[in-house]
Amino acid sequence: MPLLKIDDKEIQVESGTTILETAIASGIEIPYYCYHPALEVVGSCRMCLVQVEGMSKLQVSCNTFIGEVHPDRKVNGKYDMVVYTQNELVVKERKNILEFLLLNHPLDCPVCDQAGECYLQDYSFKFGNAHSRFEEEKRVRPNEYLGSQIVINHNRCILCSRCVRFTQEISGTSELFVEARGYNSKIAALEDKPLDNLLAGNVADICPVGALLSTDYIHKNRIWNLEQKPSICQDCSVGCNVDVFSQQDQIFRLTARENQDVNGYFMCDIGRYGFHRFEKIERISHPMVRNGKSFNVLDWDEAIKKTADLIEKSKEKTAGIVSPFHTNESNYLLGLLMKETLGYLPPITGEEITFPTKFRISADRSPNLRGVNDICGDLVKDFTSIIKTRDIRGLYILDDGVDRKLDDSWKDILAKMDFVIVQSYAMTELAKSAHIVLPGLAPFEREGTITNDKGRIQWLRPSLATKGDSKPDWEILMLVRNALHKESEYFADLGEVIKKMGDQFPNYSGISLFKIGTQGMALT
Amino acid sequence: MDFLGFIIILVKVLVVFAATMLTVLILIYAERRVSAFMQGRLGPNRVGPKGILQPIADGIKFLMKEEFIPAGVDKPIFILAPAILLIPALMTFAVIPFGSSITILGREIALQVADVNVGILYILALTSIGVYGIVLAGWSSNSKYSLLGGLRSSAQLISYELAMGLAVVSIILLSGSLKLNDIIADQQGYFLSWNVFKQPLAFVIFLVAVYAETNRLPFDLSEAEQELVGGYHTEYSSMKFAMFFMAEYANMITAAALTVTLFFGGWDFPLINETMLGNWGTALSVLAFILKMGFFLFLFIWVRWTFPRFRYDQLMKLGWKVMLPTALFNIFVTAGYLTIKSVV
Amino acid sequence: MAIITKSYEPTFWDRLYFPALIKGLMVTLRYFFKRKVTIQYPDEKYVPPDGYRGLHRLNKYPDGRIRCVACEMCSAACPADCIYIVPGPAPWEGGKERYPVKFDIDLLKCIFCGFCEMACPEEAIELTEIYDFSAYSREDLLIDREGLLEVYELTKNQNYYSRTDKSKKPAT
Numbered sequence A: 001m002p003l004l005k006i007d008d009k010e011i012q013v014e015s016g017t018t019i020l021e022t023a024i025a026s027g028i029e030i031p032y033y034c035y036h037p038a039l040e041v042v043g044s045c046r047m048c049l050v051q052v053e054g055m056s057k058l059q060v061s062c063n064t065f066i067g068e069v070h071p072d073r074k075v076n077g078k079y080d081m082v083v084y085t086q087n088e089l090v091v092k093e094r095k096n097i098l099e100f101l102l103l104n105h106p107l108d109c110p111v112c113d114q115a116g117e118c119y120l121q122d123y124s125f126k127f128g129n130a131h132s133r134f135e136e137e138k139r140v141r142p143n144e145y146l147g148s149q150i151v152i153n154h155n156r157c158i159l160c161s162r163c164v165r166f167t168q169e170i171s172g173t174s175e176l177f178v179e180a181r182g183y184n185s186k187i188a189a190l191e192d193k194p195l196d197n198l199l200a201g202n203v204a205d206i207c208p209v210g211a212l213l214s215t216d217y218i219h220k221n222r223i224w225n226l227e228q229k230p231s232i233c234q235d236c237s238v239g240c241n242v243d244v245f246s247q248q249d250q251i252f253r254l255t256a257r258e259n260q261d262v263n264g265y266f267m268c269d270i271g272r273y274g275f276h277r278f279e280k281i282e283r284i285s286h287p288m289v290r291n292g293k294s295f296n297v298l299d300w301d302e303a304i305k306k307t308a309d310l311i312e313k314s315k316e317k318t319a320g321i322v323s324p325f326h327t328n329e330s331n332y333l334l335g336l337l338m339k340e341t342l343g344y345l346p347p348i349t350g351e352e353i354t355f356p357t358k359f360r361i362s363a364d365r366s367p368n369l370r371g372v373n374d375i376c377g378d379l380v381k382d383f384t385s386i387i388k389t390r391d392i393r394g395l396y397i398l399d400d401g402v403d404r405k406l407d408d409s410w411k412d413i414l415a416k417m418d419f420v421i422v423q424s425y426a427m428t429e430l431a432k433s434a435h436i437v438l439p440g441l442a443p444f445e446r447e448g449t450i451t452n453d454k455g456r457i458q459w460l461r462p463s464l465a466t467k468g469d470s471k472p473d474w475e476i477l478m479l480v481r482n483a484l485h486k487e488s489e490y491f492a493d494l495g496e497v498i499k500k501m502g503d504q505f506p507n508y509s510g511i512s513l514f515k516i517g518t519q520g521m522a523l524t
Numbered sequence B: 001m002d003f004l005g006f007i008i009i010l011v012k013v014l015v016v017f018a019a020t021m022l023t024v025l026i027l028i029y030a031e032r033r034v035s036a037f038m039q040g041r042l043g044p045n046r047v048g049p050k051g052i053l054q055p056i057a058d059g060i061k062f063l064m065k066e067e068f069i070p071a072g073v074d075k076p077i078f079i080l081a082p083a084i085l086l087i088p089a090l091m092t093f094a095v096i097p098f099g100s101s102i103t104i105l106g107r108e109i110a111l112q113v114a115d116v117n118v119g120i121l122y123i124l125a126l127t128s129i130g131v132y133g134i135v136l137a138g139w140s141s142n143s144k145y146s147l148l149g150g151l152r153s154s155a156q157l158i159s160y161e162l163a164m165g166l167a168v169v170s171i172i173l174l175s176g177s178l179k180l181n182d183i184i185a186d187q188q189g190y191f192l193s194w195n196v197f198k199q200p201l202a203f204v205i206f207l208v209a210v211y212a213e214t215n216r217l218p219f220d221l222s223e224a225e226q227e228l229v230g231g232y233h234t235e236y237s238s239m240k241f242a243m244f245f246m247a248e249y250a251n252m253i254t255a256a257a258l259t260v261t262l263f264f265g266g267w268d269f270p271l272i273n274e275t276m277l278g279n280w281g282t283a284l285s286v287l288a289f290i291l292k293m294g295f296f297l298f299l300f301i302w303v304r305w306t307f308p309r310f311r312y313d314q315l316m317k318l319g320w321k322v323m324l325p326t327a328l329f330n331i332f333v334t335a336g337y338l339t340i341k342s343v344v
Numbered sequence C: 001m002a003i004i005t006k007s008y009e010p011t012f013w014d015r016l017y018f019p020a021l022i023k024g025l026m027v028t029l030r031y032f033f034k035r036k037v038t039i040q041y042p043d044e045k046y047v048p049p050d051g052y053r054g055l056h057r058l059n060k061y062p063d064g065r066i067r068c069v070a071c072e073m074c075s076a077a078c079p080a081d082c083i084y085i086v087p088g089p090a091p092w093e094g095g096k097e098r099y100p101v102k103f104d105i106d107l108l109k110c111i112f113c114g115f116c117e118m119a120c121p122e123e124a125i126e127l128t129e130i131y132d133f134s135a136y137s138r139e140d141l142l143i144d145r146e147g148l149l150e151v152y153e154l155t156k157n158q159n160y161y162s163r164t165d166k167s168k169k170p171a172t
């Protein structure tokens, strides 16, 4: 293995890695723009220049490979390559590169949405000149829409071509290209093919500066006001890892979080803009009981007692219905609570989409169908017919807030019931027909584990605070169970539920939130 | 005493009372304005021209305030205490002659409410009663601060009354009478005959003692705000508090009048024989009295806004170790002088 | 280490105290006749010196556009966290593309440190000489964008109190 010396550090590296990769892996800072681990290397930004001993010019570290040299030609008789990232020449060259990049740059950070997470800003601050010697008129171009959701500010673009390579390599749609040459070159979309693929939102994320902007986030907030919390996208059963950016319990944007086992560096636009639908929901924030056509608000103790009483009265004839949108723990506890769980609310389906680099949008657009199948045993997809045939008089439905239209068969079923208990965060049709409504948590508020379609269990973490009186779904179910069976166990936290779940289902055993971590773990 | 005499006395009582109360009002105003001036401020200048109606606004405010009696106080005494303080303060003025006599319809009327032949003793007695007001107020309030204020006040008053009394004794030795009119008569003439020139030491002792007696700075330990919140009147509010206030100012007036009477020839206008000028002379004498008193009242305020407060041990040391021996020495000298004079 | 105690032995003259007392009385008497420093507030108003940090204002361009681009530098710099900004796309053609839809300052929280005006890259927010802006409720002391622009109109040409012309000073 070649021995590399970067500044004062000696590092053993695999033959064929680049200097930049090695530096990133060992925590040495080399600035770069055009390099992206998921994209082909082009070495066009020249930001990552380093000095390599024995080479007359500075080298782009993203495209300089390290290899074994002949023992006679080793530097100091020992090193295969000696790299300087901090010496005078490199520092001066970086200053020059940055000055070039900023020649036509508007420097309008105050209005730029990238400010605060902008590499141009950071590097200029760290490595750049405080002054520009450029005295000519700056080139000014108007903003353009590249697609329906993406705006480009040409003035800020540093022509790193990350966006172009993304459309070529990741989405495979090739909408973007560099138009013209030299001074006139700019990023443009094909005239007949705007940037409207389902991964388009990612270009705003990978653009190192504020040139590509999502219309969804533009001029909305500033990055330092937002709280960044790791979460899991809940819009399909791939379960992309995301970061939720929120301020005062309002989500402003989602971005992809790196997870090589699930989504790589990217996410699709369905999930990216999916959070908006939770902004409009009619939120339930208090336990309620039916009173004729309307509902009365209850406090929790009463609500739990009433629920338990109802179930107690017709224990044998009550069934539970789980949901593929809920966490494993909630579904599991409903199973414990009821004598039997019959089925699950219909999942949402769509078209399966695969991109050239294996990035995938699953046909199953509910996050946890695999978990439901794992945890809840023999469930019937179409449970409505079974209910019709069997003598079931009560239902406990773990509603997921998806606004399903109630068709006639549903209406028949609900009419047949003595009571319907719905646990939900939104006033869906189902909740409106319930006798007791128990307020659970909305998707970005809840915590628990979900299992994606490849059998990877991931930790869904809360990004927002709970609203009103609502409680975590698993806790509600546990309280009802405690009220129903006095001797049943009390779970102090999610971990205990997971443990109990593992005792019952061998492939979920030995799991803990700690082990799942931010990257999830594959089920055995 | 005939009926007319009775009416005359009644009128005199009313006039003196009204004048005292008016002076209290003026003093309250003056105190605020003078203190402000001495501190480079303007003071109250909003109510009425130059703010002269401020005391009336203050009075109205006091009347409107809630009459609050805290739980745990000794109620009868708590209510009585301000009166015990205020009434003697007003009564003292009765024996002080504030002018020579006027002649109306052939009747000669002395400008003095009561010509008591033990006038001095009467005054000393009444000021001592006033102490009860303070002590009782402090004790009945059932509050530490009040009690401390009351105790301080009583100890202070006893200590300084002694020196004050002894200073007065030397005056009595000179005039040979306890009657205030006699003391004034003794000082008639050109103004070197005033006792302040005959008895400068007694004057100084008396003046210092009077400040202590009236609880004014630099001897206001009984109401030292910085240590005792408000002193003996901490728990009082509204009109009862106002009564303490009025008593303090009434005491000041009496003290100023007494100082004038004992040491500055009373209503005597220097170098002029008022009795020869008839009623004009009387007017002149009243004017002289008012002017002299005004000066001492101003001095009260002036001193208050100039000097810091004594520490309690300093106060006691001054009273017992300096003032008392000095007063005794003064009596000794005076008496010796008089004895020698009578023998020679 | 030697302890040096400096003590002053009072002379007999000092011990008499009265000369010192009279000296003191003379000091207060002198002040009695001196010019008074009181400013009779609602009738006369104190005119703060230049650079006084009072009520904020939001500056405008001569054509009426708001200078502020809602970059939230000021609210980030604000140690009292009392500036609340909601940005949005600017309604006018040309010029900066972003402007504050909402711009509230909680004057009760503000400590008038002036960090906001120092942080502002657009010279949009400034502290003016206005100091008397009390109100009867907390809500009234939450000044909004319109209020801040109004303060600009009040103070742009002349000093709010002395009414002297400001135009002679370097314009912002």
Ligand code: SF4
Pocket: A105, A106, A107, A108, A109, A110, A112, A113, A114, A115, A116, A118, A119, A120, A121, A156, A209, A210, A211
């Ligand atoms: S791209 Fe970066 S440097 Fe350029 S204006 Fe935006 S934040 Fe500033």
Ligand code: SF4
Pocket: A152, A156, A157, A158, A159, A160, A161, A162, A163, A164, A187, A206, A207, A208, A209, A211, A212
């Ligand atoms: S738009 Fe952004 S990603 Fe694309 S070339 Fe310009 S700077 Fe690079």
Ligand code: SF4
Pocket: C074, C077, C078, C079, C080, C081, C082, C083, C105, C109, C110, C111, C112, C113, C114, C115, C116, C117
């Ligand atoms: S003056 Fe200081 S405290 Fe007030 S708004 Fe500006 S930065 Fe905040």
Ligand code: SF4
Pocket: A110, C067, C068, C069, C070, C071, C072, C073, C074, C075, C085, C116, C119, C120, C121, C122, C123, C124, C125
């Ligand atoms: S006032 Fe200045 S600092 Fe504050 S948001 Fe506006 S432009 Fe930015």
